Amino acid sequence: MFQINHPAVKGAFVASLVSLIASGANAETTADKIKRARTAAPPDISDNATFLDLDGTLLQQGTNGWVCFPGIPLIPGDTHPMCNDAVWMKWMEAISSGGTFTTDVIGISYMLAGDAMVNNADPMATDHNDGGVWVQEGPHLMILFPDKDMVAGLPNDPYAGGPYVMWSDTPLWHVMVPIEAKDAP
Template structure:
């Protein structure tokens, strides 16, 4: 009887801690899915696949969209995005230092906003470098097959309307803000 009590005294708290840890992980996954769902309109996100930043499938989807609880290129980022297949190919190319080209338009939603980034240099990390930094609010990002298509668009994120981000790099894309942003002071 003493052995049984000792087992219960030792094993039950350990088992409880184990199951609580599993529940906490599941809740964390649910939180990530909920955050990813804020990146795009519901008619996209409700059937989208949701991947964690490391590529782990959090939820299988039935449409062609893939949503993340943050930007997968930025460790621990919490700015959700939803991408079509073209943007997924772009992300793969960027993360592997590969080349990217497309013959069709690509769309990415970031309706919950973005991290602070340098508009000219995708690799910049020092906000005191003198570059033009922007923390975009809700926006769409577009990939186009030909850079000539954006020749007349501004490179200035504060000029109003769509603009070209990272214009002088192979990672160029069009940013289409939903709300106006003011330059940082």
């Protein structure tokens, strides 16, 4: 029978075993990821959507053209689900590849389970103490428009009430449509 008698080796072995068990217990199943991703959009969209993991791995093939993620693919480890139409998928491809994005049709993305904390002016900001306007939306829609002139009357302030333009001075601009009210910071 195999025995570990040295105290240091025994301690390291036990610590490794506990770590291995804990990480396995925390590993999300494909079903868990799909379940969370479904909360991003109404059932008539998410029930037949394609589900992709954050790294793009296919979790489940769908039939309706919508693509849902268990988190925001652009933020590693994120758990805020989203469901995108084809236009939003092209937008995300452009961002992740450093390319440019244009569209001649409106695009829709659902995030009915809420969003991560982001800087409303700078999509690349990561420091919440940078002095920018940070916002964490609850349930909302995001809309892409072919022409920025179409949203000229909307505010850039996420706390003005109602829809607003996020990242307005960047090529990644889009309209946020909050579903619930939020308090200003």
